[in-house]
Amino acid sequence: MHSHENTVRLMPDVASQAQPHLAGALDWVGMDGIEVPVLFDAGDGTVQRSSAQVGAFVNLTRPDKRGIHMSRLYLLVDEHLSATPVDAAMLHGLLRxxxxxxxDLADRARISIRxxxxxxxxxxRSSNSGWRAYPVSIEASLCEEGFRLELGTEVVYSSTCPASAALSRQLIQEQFAKDFGAGKPLDHAAVLAWLGSEKGIIATPHAQRSVARLLVRFAEDASLDLIGLLDRVEQALGTPVQTAVKREDEQAFALANGGNLMFCEDAARRIQRALDADDHxxxxxxxxxxxxxxxxxDAVAYASKGVPGGYGNGRS
Structure with missing residues (x-):
């Protein structure tokens, strides 16, 4: 009788068996939606742990091989992302x-992390603060052309229409002319009271929640500075959405909207100018x-850096 511990159990591996009638190389094979924790420093020196969805892929160059070793990809993702903060060096090593x-099966690899x-x-204005959850997508690939890394995120902001603001001002002027006839002396107290009444703002410009979806490729020696990117874009727009808000903050936000009237084309050019100025x-x-x-x-606009062969060449 053989002991159970000494028995080598051979299990079938159908993925290694050839399928001549189904032969063919494949662009990408792998898994998507892998649930794994990730560690990420957004640029403030604090490593934050988040729940991520990961896609891991390699190509299949051998037409005579039925499949890849998906479990190997999974275990490598778990090993690297669970223990090491995400940066360019770590992702390059993981893809390698x-x-x-x-x-002998693949010569290209890629990973996506969301x-x-x-x-x-x-x-x-107030001393309060609050949390904003910014979506992050990181895409990295390794092939014979080299290593490529991209970071995506979104900025949500308020946009007030310049045309609507001009039309509203016209209506306010017309109402003022009705209530304060030409040639009559203006009483300071009466005008001040009128401006504070509903008649003083009979029309308001339309504003809407707006979204800037960003995809960035950093320079080779640059870190994945998410907060720096967000700061640059939000400062360029002037009206990012707020978290904790007291009345003084809401008033300041209304003032910011009034001072940052913008069509989607204006917002696109503001961001374009701000990112063009960043050497990273x-x-x-x-x-x-x-x-x-x-x-x-929706009103939509696109902008890019205009690098030859880059994002601006036919991407939508």
Missing amino acids: AFLDSHK FDQLVRRAAL IADFHVRLEHQESLHPH
Whole structure:
């Protein structure tokens, strides 16, 4: 009788069996939606742990092989992302490990990581602050052309329509002319009271929540500075959405909207100018979406850095 411990159990591996009638190389094979924790420093020196969805892929160059070793990809993802903060060096090493685990099967690898990063944002006027959850997507690939890394995120902001503001001002002027006839002396107290009444603001410009979707490729020696990117874009727009809000903060937000009237084209050019000025950014693609309160459709604009062969060449 053989002891159970000494018995080598051979299990079938149908993935290694050839399928001549189904032969063919494949662009990408792997898994998507892998649930794993990730560690990420958004740029403030604090490593935050988040729940992520990960896609891990290699190509299949051997037409005579039925499949890849998906469990190897999974274990490598778990080993690297669970223990080491996400940065360019770690991702490059992970993709190299993908290929090393699939020698003679693959010569290209890629990974996608999606999670939310919590960033504390200060109020405009009061001493309060609150959390904003910014969606983060990181895409990295390794092939014979080299290593490529992209970071995506979104900025939500308020946009007030310049045309609507001009039309509203006209109506306020007309109401003022009715209530204070030409040639009559103006009483300071009466005008001040009128400006504080509903008649003093009989029309308001339409504003809407808007979204800037950013895709950025940093320069080779640059870190994945998410907070620096967010700060640059939000400062360029002037009206990012707020967290904790007291009345003084809401008033300051109304003032910011009045001082930052913008069409989607204006917002796109503001971001374009701000990112062009950042030497740490090699290329970028921005999609601006003003979710109209006047129309049932959205106003949309795109902008890019304009690098030859970069994002601006036919990307939508």
